[in-house]
Each structure stands twice: as structure tokens, then as C-alpha cells.
Amino acid sequence: MQKLIAIEGIDGSGKTTLANLLKEHLESKMKLNVIVTREPFSEDIIKLIEKIGWNDPILLVLLFAADREIHVNWLSKIKDADLIILDRYYFSSIAYQGALGVDEQWIKMVNSYFPKPDMVILLDLPIEVAISRIKNDKFNFEEKIKSLAKVREKYLKLAKEYNFYIVDASKDKNEVLEQAIKIIQKNLF
Numbered sequence: 001m002q003k004l005i006a007i008e009g010i011d012g013s014g015k016t017t018l019a020n021l022l023k024e025h026l027e028s029k030m031k032l033n034v035i036v037t038r039e040p041f042s043e044d045i046i047k048l049i050e051k052i053g054w055n056d057p058i059l060l061v062l063l064f065a066a067d068r069e070i071h072v073n074w075l076s077k078i079k080d081a082d083l084i085i086l087d088r089y090y091f092s093s094i095a096y097q098g099a100l101g102v103d104e105q106w107i108k109m110v111n112s113y114f115p116k117p118d119m120v121i122l123l124d125l126p127i128e129v130a131i132s133r134i135k136n137d138k139f140n141f142e143e144k145i146k147s148l149a150k151v152r153e154k155y156l157k158l159a160k161e162y163n164f165y166i167v168d169a170s171k172d173k174n175e176v177l178e179q180a181i182k183i184i185q186k187n188l189f
């Protein structure tokens with residue numbers, strides 16, 4: 001049966017790097033068919049967010065949810081994958097827009113119809129390390145960067161609430177990959 005893993009974490013925590021390394025490893029060593037996708041997904045919505053800015057957090061929740069609906073719809077047509085790795089999912093809305101002051105219960109409600117992932121891996125690291133890694137950040141709004149410490153706190157709180165698997169993302173890429181593989185093999189396959 002098709003499994004769904006979400007990778008979450010603050011900007012620069014290494015989600016895209018890990019997602020791609022996992023795909024490579026799981027396809028070559030475990031002969032699984034793996035699809036990697038990322039949010040935000042729709043170029044039209046990305047353009048809209050870039051135009052509107054970061055000042056209206058309620059609107060951001062709604063735009064990211066609209067983007068997610070397009071993403072999930074697209075995913076529902078994929079029938080031949082053993083595993084789908086999501087580089088960000090609805091926990092990003094709870095953490096980022098929650099950090100901007102939006103009511104968490106409301107964000108959860110808006111996102112409640114999306115499929116629940118089988119596993120969430122949280123890449124956790126100090127924000128200074130993450131910021132030093134970021135070069136071409138998407139939505140490079142000052143307000144967003146300022147709220148990253150709060151976003152990290154929100155993620156750690158969500159980790160307890162939803163039983164995320166936490167990986168120390170300040171470690172070397174291969175160590176991060178090794179940790180993630182252990183978690184997946186022990187708990188998913």
C-alpha cells in the first residue's frame with residue numbers, strides 16, 4: 001500500500017536535500033518506487049503569495065490551503081508509487097502561520113480534510129545554522145525570517161502532539177540520511 005512521509009522543518013533545515021537522498025537510497029537499495037513533491041506546489045499560487053506579501057497571515061493560511069488542495073488532487077492521480085515523500089505539508093501552515101499569531105485550532109480545521117501522513121520527520125536545528133545555509137530562499141520576507149525562532153518552537157510542540165520523528169539536522173547530510181533511513185525501516189517498511 002502507498003505510504004506518505006512528510007518532511008518538515010524551518011527554512012534551510014535540509015528537507016529538499018534529505019528528500020532527494022532518500023529517494024535515491026530507497027529506490028536503489030529497497031527497490032521502491034518513490035515520488036518526491038514539495039509545497040508550495042502551484043506556480044500560480046507561489047506568484048500570488050510573492051505579490052501579496054507576508055502581512056496578512058489569515059490570507060496566507062487560505063492560500064497555502066488552496067495550494068495544498070491542488071497538490072493533493074495531483075497526488076491522488078498517482079497510482080504506481082510505493083512511497084510519496086512530501087517536502088513540507090500542512091504542519092508548515094500550523095508552524096509558520098501559527099508563529100504569526102493565527103489561531104492554531106482554526107489552521108488545523110482548515111487543513112483537516114487533507115490525508116494524514118503515515119510518518120512525519122522533523123529536521124530540527126538552531127535557526128542560526130539554518131539561516132547560514134539559506135541562499136535562494138523562497139518568500140524572503142523580513143517578517144518571515146524574524147519569526148523563525150517561533151516557528152522552530154511551534155514545530156517542537158507539534159512533534160510531541162503528533163509523534164513526529166525528530167532528526168538532528170545540524171549533523172552532516174549523510175548522518176541525517178542514515179538516521180532517517182533507520183526511522184523509516186523500523187517504523188514504516
Ligand SMILES: Nc1ncnc2c1ncn2[C@@H]1O[C@H](COP(=O)(O)OP(=O)(O)OP(=O)(O)O)[C@@H](O)[C@H]1O
Nearest residue numbers: 010011012013014015016017133169171172173176
Ligand atoms: N546536513 C547538512 N549539512 C550542511 N549543509 C546542508 C545539510 N543539508 C542541506 N544542506 C545545505 O543547506 C542548503 C539548504 O538545504 P535544503 O534546500 O535541502 O533545505 P530546505 O529545508 O529544503 O530549505 P527551504 O525550506 O528553504 O527550501 C543547501 O545548500 C544544502 O546543500
Ligand SMILES: Cc1cn([C@H]2C[C@H](O)[C@@H](COP(=O)(O)O)O2)c(=O)[nH]c1=O
Nearest residue numbers: 011039040064088092093096097138139
Ligand atoms: C507550505 C507552507 C510554506 N510556508 C513557507 C515556509 C517557507 O518559508 C516557504 C516555502 O519555501 P521553501 O523554500 O519551499 O521551503 O513558505 C508557510 O509559511 N506555510 C505553508 O503552509
